[in-house]
Amino acid sequence: GAVVSQHPSRVICKSGTSVKIECRSLDFQATTMFWYRQFPKQSLMLMATSNEGSKATYEQGVEKDKFLINHASLTLSTLTVTSAHPEDSSFYICSARVGRVGNQPQHFGDGTRLSIL
Amino acid sequence: RKEVEQDPGPFNVPEGATVAFNCTYSNSASQSFFWYRQDCRKEPKLLMSVYSSGNEDGRFTAQLNRASQYISLLIRDSKLSDSATYLCVVSMPHGSGNTGKLIFGQGTTLQVKP
Numbered sequence: 001g002a003v004v005s006q007h008p009s010r011v012i013c014k015s016g017t018s019v020k021i022e023c024r025s026l027d028f029q030a031t032t033m034f035w036y037r038q039f040p041k042q043s044l045m046l047m048a049t050s051n052e053g054s055k056a057t058y059e060q061g062v063e064k065d066k067f068l069i070n071h072a073s074l075t076l077s078t079l080t081v082t083s084a085h086p087e088d089s090s091f092y093i094c095s096a097r098v099g100r101v102g103n104q105p106q107h108f109g110d111g112t113r114l115s116i117l
Numbered sequence: 118r119k120e121v122e123q124d125p126g127p128f129n130v131p132e133g134a135t136v137a138f139n140c141t142y143s144n145s146a147s148q149s150f151f152w153y154r155q156d157c158r159k160e161p162k163l164l165m166s167v168y169s170s171g172n173e174d175g176r177f178t179a180q181l182n183r184a185s186q187y188i189s190l191l192i193r194d195s196k197l198s199d200s201a202t203y204l205c206v207v208s209m210p211h212g213s214g215n216t217g218k219l220i221f222g223q224g225t226t227l228q229v230k231p
Contacts, residue, residue: 006160034218043121043204043221044161093160097217105151106219108160 003027004096006109014117015086021079021112023094029074030096034106035067038091050077084116118143121222123205129228134195138225140188140205148217149208150181152190154201155224161204164190195229202226 003026011019023033031052036044048069049057056069068080077096081088091113095106123140130136142150150167165172167179167188178191188205205222 043223046218046220049218091158095219105149105163105166107163111160113158 004030004094004107004109006094006112008112009110010113010115012115012117013084016083017116019081019084019114021081021092021094021114023077023079023096023109025075025096028096030077031074032097033071033077034095034097035069035077035079036093036095038093038111044093047079052077081114084114086116089114089116119223120144120220121205121207123222123225125223125225127226127228129230130195131230132195132197134229135191135193136195136227137192138190138203138205138227140190140222142186142188142205142207142220144207144209144220145183145186146210147186147207147220148210150188151206151208151219152177152179152188153204153206153221155204156201161206161221164203192227195227197229197231200227200229 005024005026007022033050035047037047038044046059047062050069050071052071052074058064071077091111093108093111095108097104097106121142152164153161154164155161165174165179167181169181171180176193180189202224204224207220208217
């Protein structure tokens with residue numbers, strides 16, 4: 001089946017640090033990847049939709065200058081949390097969809113647990 | 118009102134029990150429907166897609182009622198390994214700049230006990 005790899009799985013760093021998270025589709029090409037955030041005991045919230053070769057589409061309330069997304073190839077999207085603060089601590093998960101059709105299921109990476117001290 | 122609503126539970130059931138989860142969604146234009154499973158501190162994993170005709174995968178049966186905007190998941194003969202959070206997920210319509218993004222319910226927690 002479709003495999004999505006996310007790296008790193010765990011990050012602990014000081015406030016003010018910028019953190020880059022990578023999301024790779026290993027055995028398929030992903031025109032579109034999605035970035036989610038999940039706080040404890042809450043549902044996944046979509047942050048942005050990453051489109052290969054074009055600008056990401058951010059959800060309302062998500063700062064695009066804070067969460068930089070780059071989708072430079074059909075197998076890699078990156079999310080950079082710039083100048084991270086403790087309130088950015090969360091579980092960040094990427095997903096990728098096989099094909100261009102919107103009704104295909106998404107496959108998720110392992111997630112990155114980010115802790116800002 | 119939340120776009121996708123689920124009873125958070127927890128549902129505590131003995132092994133072998135049959136358990137049913139329900140979910141409602143607010144956008145009648147929603148296009149696709151899924152159940153995902155999420156284990157503690159892990160990523161969601163697709164359990165099954167949900168179709169209007171209903172579909173079954175082993176011990177799992179999913180139903181969709183578009184008129185009522187209602188989705189269900191039935192688990193028969195529960196196993197200890199079924200303990201997890203079950204996420205009801207709805208795909209928004211594709212088009213008008215929308216790439217068919219997913220909306221997640223809060224999840225229903227299932228604990229299967231020996």
